[in-house]
Amino acid sequence: MELQTTFADLRTRLGxxxxxxxxxxxxxxxxLLADxxxxxxxxxxxxxxKAIKALARHIEADFHRVQFTPDLLPADVTGSDIYxxxxxxFEFQPGPLFHNLVLADEIxxxxxxVQSALLEAMAERQVSVGLKTYPLDPLFLVMATQNPIEQEGTYPLPEAQLDRFLMHVRIGYPDAEAEREILRLARLEYQEGDPPAGEPITQASVFAARQQVARIYMADAVEDYILDLVQxxxxxxxINSQLATWCAFGASxxxxxxxxRCARAHAWLNGRDFVSPDDVRAIAHDVLRHRVLLTFEAEAEGVTTDQIIDQLIDGVPVTA
Known part of the structure; x- marks a missing residue:
């Protein structure tokens, strides 16, 4: 209960x-909670x-940003042997991946x-340089970003790498009232600097919170709902014959x-000690968006993955 209050307070401060x-x-x-x-x-x-930098300020973790460019080399992110x-x-010089929170900007x-080297770090929590393998810190989170506007000179992420991301989140512009608050906050920060972050949450507390999330109660009906949704x-x-012509591959x-994991973390973060079908539905789009692959027919008709997931959620009932 105390940890839930701590993370609820962190959520408020970040907001x-x-x-x-x-x-x-x-x-x-x-x-962070679902690892x-x-x-x-x-x-x-x-x-x-700003979001991941703010998170790093409020927990006991170090942060590093990597700007991904076409001329980047694997050693630029993993590190290399220096003579x-x-x-x-030779002595190994660790690269940016040897931090707790890593921002892979425009991945x-x-x-x-480079994407292959990052994939090993994300999947295996280790980095291989030459004939040696170096473990990464137990608290390790990669937040990668993609710019949907400018696609010239980009390399589409392979499905194997996309599958390693827990969630694929799409964000849009804030509304007018929120933007007014942003403007006022930016003025204040320009005049006075960043406000103090206070006492950071320790890594031990993060790991303890993960254990609580893993042990939260999930009824058999909710587990069946997750399985039915993926199936x-x-x-x-x-569900319907039209969906069959739009979906090339489903989730692994x-x-x-x-x-x-995400449904458990969502329930715990909202102060509950059990998982409901609403928690599954709340995170279903972000978890499945990059795991459901469209057919050519779907792309030609302008059908999006989110529209398919909407129909799947509507068509899969929760069994008692």
């Missing part, structure tokens, strides 16, 4: 800093970088070799695990 993007704040905290990585898609200037002539040996601008992405024709078992 005061990241105005108009509560969805991003919530998904970032869910990724996963986050892919965020949105136009420039929507506080994506020390005075000692006559789709990096070539395949429907693989056999959408059972990793999608099932992600739905379970």
């Amino acid at each position: 005061r800093t990241i105005i108009g993007q509560q969805r991003l704040v919530d998904r970032l905290l869910i990724a 996963g990585h986050l892919l965020v898609e949105g136009a420039p200037g929507l506080a994506k970088t 020390r002539p005075e000692e006559g040996r 789709n601008r990096a070539p395949a070799k 429907a992405t693989r056999a959408p024709g059972a 078992p990793r999608g099932t695990i992600s739905l379970d």
Whole structure:
């Protein structure tokens, strides 16, 4: 209960800093609690970088931002062996991935070799350089961003790498009232600087919160609902025949695990000690958006993955 209060307070404090993007704040905290990585898609200037930097200030964690570019090399993110002539040996110099919170900015601008190195770090929590493998910190979260506007000179992320992201979150512009608050906050920060963050949440508290999230009660009916929803992405024709012509591939078992973890984290973050079907529906789009692949017919007709997920949610009942 105490940890739930602590994270509810963190959620409130982040919401005061990241105005108009509560969805991003919530998904970032869910990724932290569910021990996963986050892919965020949105136009420039929507506080994506500010959100993860603010989170790093409020927890016991260090932060590093990597700007992905077409000329980036794997060693630029993993680190490399440096020769020390005075000692006559090579010494490993850790790269940006050896931080707790890593922002991979415009990840789709990096070539395949860099994405492969990042994939190993995300999936295995380790980095391989030469013949040696180096473990990463137990608290390790990657938030990658994509700009949906400018796609020239980008490299689409392979499905295997997309599947490693716990959630794919899309964010939009804030409304007029939220933007007014952003304007006033920006003036205040320009005059007085960033407000003090207060006592940070320790890493031990983060790990303890993860244990509570993992142990939260989930009824068999909710578990069945998760399984039925994922099965429907693989056999959408059972919902209606039109869906079968739009879905090329459904979610993998990793999608099932992600739905379970995110639904638990969503319920816990909202102060409950049980998971409901509403928690599953609340995070279903973000968990399944990058795991349901469209057919050419769907793309030609302008059908989006979100529209398909809407129909799946409407068509899959919760059994008692």
